Amino acid sequence: MKDLRCPLCHRPLLQNIQGLACVNRHQFDRAKEGYFNLLPVQNKHSLEPGDAKEQLQARRQFLQAGFFESLKLRLQELVPATTETLVDIGCGEGYFTAGFSEVMPRAQVYGIDIAKAGVRLAAKTSKERTGLTYCVASSFDLPLADDSMDVVTRIYAPSKDSELYRVIKPGGKLVIVAPGENHLLALRSRIYKEVRPHSLPETPAGFVRAEQHRVEEDLRVGERDMRASFLAMTPFAWKLAPELRDSILDGELRDTLDFMISVYSKN
Ligand SMILES: C[S@@+](CC[C@H](N)C(=O)[O-])C[C@H]1O[C@@H](n2cnc3c(N)ncnc32)[C@H](O)[C@@H]1O
Numbered sequence: 001m002k003d004l005r006c007p008l009c010h011r012p013l014l015q016n017i018q019g020l021a022c023v024n025r026h027q028f029d030r031a032k033e034g035y036f037n038l039l040p041v042q043n044k045h046s047l048e049p050g051d052a053k054e055q056l057q058a059r060r061q062f063l064q065a066g067f068f069e070s071l072k073l074r075l076q077e078l079v080p081a082t083t084e085t086l087v088d089i090g091c092g093e094g095y096f097t098a099g100f101s102e103v104m105p106r107a108q109v110y111g112i113d114i115a116k117a118g119v120r121l122a123a124k125t126s127k128e129r130t131g132l133t134y135c136v137a138s139s140f141d142l143p144l145a146d147d148s149m150d151v152v153t154r155i156y157a158p159s160k161d162s163e164l165y166r167v168i169k170p171g172g173k174l175v176i177v178a179p180g181e182n183h184l185l186a187l188r189s190r191i192y193k194e195v196r197p198h199s200l201p202e203t204p205a206g207f208v209r210a211e212q213h214r215v216e217e218d219l220r221v222g223e224r225d226m227r228a229s230f231l232a233m234t235p236f237a238w239k240l241a242p243e244l245r246d247s248i249l250d251g252e253l254r255d256t257l258d259f260m261i262s263v264y265s266k267n
């Protein structure tokens with residue numbers, strides 16, 4: 001675990017029987033699902049930070065059904081074959097994280113999320129997979145050593161530029177996935193009077209934009225319980241008036257998926 005550092009004193013974390021520890025005897029036990037909790041209580045600003053369990057479970061159901069498979073396949077193609085270390089920050093229930101690990105059996109892949117419920121769900125599913133480690137931690141204070149990652153992925157999650165810069169190796173890559181201008185346009189236009197286009201993320205300090213890709217396709221959700229999962233995992237859908245919500249649940253859901261993938265290089 002040479003890539004992981006102690007969230008309290010920043011010294012390297014080494015494996016022991018119970019889990020991980022640093023030279024200053026800060027101990028972090030391995031949970032029974034196989035993940036590590038590296039979020040110090042003082043950095044926990046609420047009892048259950050991050051996405052709620054119900055939201056993560058809905059996302060799990062929707063993603064497992066394959067609705068975001070095109071995005072997963074494109075991301076798998078974009079990761080360089082020479083990657084030795086990758087961290088997926090804000091990994092949620094680990095759909096994309098596990099996807100990276102599948103195509104890079106020799107790499108060490110980390111999934112980090114502030115929501116324990118997400119990390120638990122992710123770790124439970126890939127308990128047997130070597131080279132895939134999940135941690136509860138914040139992307140604003142990553143438990144990773146300086147210059148340790150070949151690739152950082154950030155799929156619909158927050159981050160802090162200086163932390164991204166700190167953990168990526170010189171010449172390493174940062175992959176950010178954000179909604180494109182047509183993403184869920186039909187749903188958004190039923191909620192907002194004026195639908196504002198999503199703007200592209202700004203290039204984080206210390207990086208240069210290397211590539212831009214777009215994955216755009218129709219979304220058709222034929223089953224009622226999948227439509228319910230979709231609404232539960234989409235925060236702005238919570239703003240729907242009850243009658244609109246019911247009409248979406250009862251009718252067929254037709255919309256557009258539009259993802260912008262920005263790839264940056266660290267100078
Ligand atoms: C929309 S979900 C995306 C999850 C996953 N990347 C995916 O695409 O399936 C955003 C995730 O960011 C996590 N998150 C929010 N704030 C965070 C933080 N400060 N550090 C790490 N993760 C955070 C949430 O708990 C949630 O799982």
Ligand SMILES: [Zn+2]
Pocket residue numbers: 006007008009010011022023024025026
């Ligand atoms: Zn320590």
